[in-house]
Amino acid sequence: MPRSALKADVFHAIADPTRRTILDRLRQGPVRVKDLAAGFEQSRPAISKHLKLLCDAELVIAEPAGRERVYRLQGxxxxxxxxxxxxxxxxxxxxxxxxxxxxxxx
The missing domain is CATH 1.20.5 (Single alpha-helices involved in coiled-coils or other helix-helix interfaces)
Known part of the structure; x- marks a missing residue:
């Protein structure tokens, strides 16, 4: 299966524990990537990659807020x-x- 097809798969998106934790945090409401990344030992770019995959699977929506993006759950x-x-x-x-x-x- 091509990598791009895997990215849009919901099961692939929730297979990673970091992405599941991100989804859990987003249940509480919209969060800026900076605030979301602060709770992880991973770098902000690594969290952004996880968010991109969650967006590709349509589990998360990114909304511009000034120079930043706010992410919210799309369940x-x-x-x-x-x-x-x-x-x-x-x-x-x-x-x-x-x-x-x-x-x-x-």
Whole structure:
């Protein structure tokens, strides 16, 4: 798969713990990159690269604010992840119900 296609993939975007932490912080509201980077040991350019990937996956929106950019969460693409998880939740619920029924028969 070409690298550019990976960048837009929501699952690829949330696979990295730093990007998940960024998303968690953005749940509290919009943040300037400078303030966001201050909470990490990584450099500001490294955090900017993570933000670019999150923007490419449409999980984050960058809005100009003077000479800086303010980033805010765009959670709609996470519905794709929620749908994927729900399929497994249904599978395991059926499996647990079947196990319960089997145990009650014993």
């Amino acid at each position: 709609a693409p996470l519905q794709q992840v929620a749908g994927w998880i729900d399929a497994y939740r249904t599978h395991w619920q059926v499996s647990l119900d079947n196990l319960k029924e089997l145990m009650e028969k014993s």
